[in-house]
Amino acid sequence: MATPLPAAALLAALRAEGVRVQEHGDWRTHSRNHKGLWGPVYGVMVHHTVTSGTDRSVAICRDGYAALPGPLCHGVIAKDGVVHLVGHGRANHAGLGDGAVLQAVIKETALPADKTADTDGNRHFYGFECVNLGDGKDPWPAAQLEAIERVSAAICRAHGWSQRSVIGHKEWQPGKIDPLGFTMDSMRARIGARLGGAAPPAKPPARYEPFPGAAFFAAGRRSAVVTAMGKRLVAEGCGRYKVGPGPDWSEADRASYAAWQRKLGHTGTAADGIPGRASWDRLKVPNS
Template identity: 70%
Template sequence: MSTPLTAAALVAALKAEGVTVVEHTGWRTHNRNSKGAWGPVNGVMIHHTVTSGTDASVTLCYDGRSDLPGPLCHGVIAKDGTVYLVGNGRANHAGSGDADVLAAVVAERTTLPAPNQQNTDGNTHFYGFECINLGDGKDPWPDAQLDAIARTAAAICRAHGWSAASVIGHKEWTSAKIDPRGFTMPSLRTRVETLLGKKPTPSTPTYQPFPGAAWFKQEPKSAIVTAMGKRLVAAGCSAYATGPGPQWTDADRNSYAKWQRKLGYTGTDADGWPGATSWAALKVPYTSGT
């Protein structure tokens, strides 16, 4: 068992493992700690969202529902492998599960008992990551997403000195759940074990991951803005008199609004503020700049 990682330590661990991280506004203080214990922690639990769309899924996992307040996990893993951090502390993701399963995770046994009890609070003991997938057995799991799931789990295991046996699926915690569906947990643990067997090898994405809607509204000065502007010009959506340059301006927003309209968006959906779907379609080349 271990003391939970601080927000800064979690981000550092994920990035060191090659995970692309987007920090949702307010995630570092967003938790359910007032409702119960957070820690000691013993493992990482993987879920699927039963949703589609990055923005909607991240918002749901941050806000929660009327019957289940957020955060609903610590991070949301998108189809493109980007990890959106939405909570730091106790999260409503695991619910009640089997004490025998927890004992097996603590002992890092390679074989888990079948869950047949709901007598232990999993929200105390597990980091939780929701992975965007409909969970119908048909929705595909892109390799970029599976790689990010494995890297996320490996990052936390490495930080705590755990083995891959510390990574479980929600369905392995309680018989009341079926997630994740579409890949096997043994195959994921094999990926995690492979990663833990060597030094972290950060991967470089081909395209720039979506920095998050809030990032643009801070009017950033970044090489990412320049790269975005160049793509907008190439797509025939320029509203620039000069540039584009690294400082976010009204010209960037007006250019992006043209891009949104080109994709078929109207009204407030074409207001010039980037969203995850339109950003993915723009295919902004990856830059190491900030």
């Protein structure tokens, strides 16, 4: 259980962690406290905005809209890594989520699947919106990911929390997908390393799917390998799926793999969307 950091203390914690901060207007007193309690706080929640452009995203997150008044978070993390502070106190970012997830955050244990929406998250979480369309295509620049890491670590350090106190909206509220484009487990690992915590238990060496040959990727192919490949492509920011990925080799798989090939610098027939050994080995598809 923790009392929320005063605005000045939050700002100091962020700057001490090396976060580049921009303050907006009356952010120190801009809140929804008149609608409910703020605190005790137990963690940090990460979102994506489903918008593009820093100025537009900051304005929406600060002011909200008719159905959901602002602030919609405490800070907006732009693609260049600058964190725009827009509110302090209760904010309309988390909504109702799973009480079992909150208990796991409090105990800093593994998260259960979010199944219910019975607990007020706006009261208990700091919230940060990250500028991203959330379509699986919009990239996550290194500077933005590092800012998420630094912001989260700063707040955890100030409260004496571990990286397990940082969760994604998709881990809190059923039906949510944000943030999409990186995994929260990978982000928590980064935060934990920054906090200098004990190393996680050693995992067995990763086993990757061997290249099945170009002929494998043809119409009518149905395999868990195709699903695993698609998930890796999404994680690399190369997903071109409207639905999925799934086990059936499709035009969306080919378009996604072509995006991966182009990301690696291939052009022409070398970026036709049919996997080759070199690009496949670099994709590191988990053994399926």
